[in-house]
Amino acid sequence: MTRVALIAHDDKKPDMIDLAQEHEELLEQYDLLATGTTGKRLMEETDLDVERKESGPLGGDMMIGAEVAEGILDGIVFLRDPLRAQAHEPDISALLRICDVHDTALATNLASAEYLLKGLADRPVHQSD
Numbered sequence: 001m002t003r004v005a006l007i008a009h010d011d012k013k014p015d016m017i018d019l020a021q022e023h024e025e026l027l028e029q030y031d032l033l034a035t036g037t038t039g040k041r042l043m044e045e046t047d048l049d050v051e052r053k054e055s056g057p058l059g060g061d062m063m064i065g066a067e068v069a070e071g072i073l074d075g076i077v078f079l080r081d082p083l084r085a086q087a088h089e090p091d092i093s094a095l096l097r098i099c100d101v102h103d104t105a106l107a108t109n110l111a112s113a114e115y116l117l118k119g120l121a122d123r124p125v126h127q128s129d
C-alpha cells in the first residue's frame with residue numbers, strides 16, 4: 001500500500017486540514033502517518049486513520065526521515081512555515097535532505113501537494129510494495 005506522511009507547522013495546519021478534507025477519499029487509499037500534532041488534528045477533523053509519530057520538535061521529523069532512509073515511504077506532504085524560525089530546524093533540513101538522497105516525492109506547499117497526492121495514485125509501482 002502506498003505510504004504517505006503528512007506534516008504541517010502550526011500556521012499551516014489549517015491548510016493541511018483543508019487539503020485532507022478535500023482529498024479524503026483519495027487519502028483513504030493510502031497508509032498515512034504524520035508528526036504528532038498534525039496527526040492528532042487530522043484524526044479529529046477527518047475520518048482518516050493516521051499513524052502518529054512524535055511531535056516534530058520532539059523528533060517526529062527524524063522518525064519520518066528514518067522511514068525514507070529505509071525506503072518504506074512513497075511520499076511526503078510537508079507544509080512548512082516559511083515565515084517563522086523553528087527550534088528544530090536541523091531536523092527539518094535533515095528530512096528534506098534525506099528525501100533528495102533517496103529521491104522520495106516531497107511537496108512543501110499546497111499547490112505541489114495536490115499533484116503529489118494525485119500522482120501517487122497513478123504510480124504503477126510503489127517503493128513500499
Ligand SMILES: O=C(CO)COP(=O)(O)O
Pocket residue numbers: 007008009010034035036037038039054055056057060061092
Ligand atoms: O514541527 C513539525 C514539523 O517540523 C510538525 O510537528 P507537529 O505535527 O507535532 O506539530
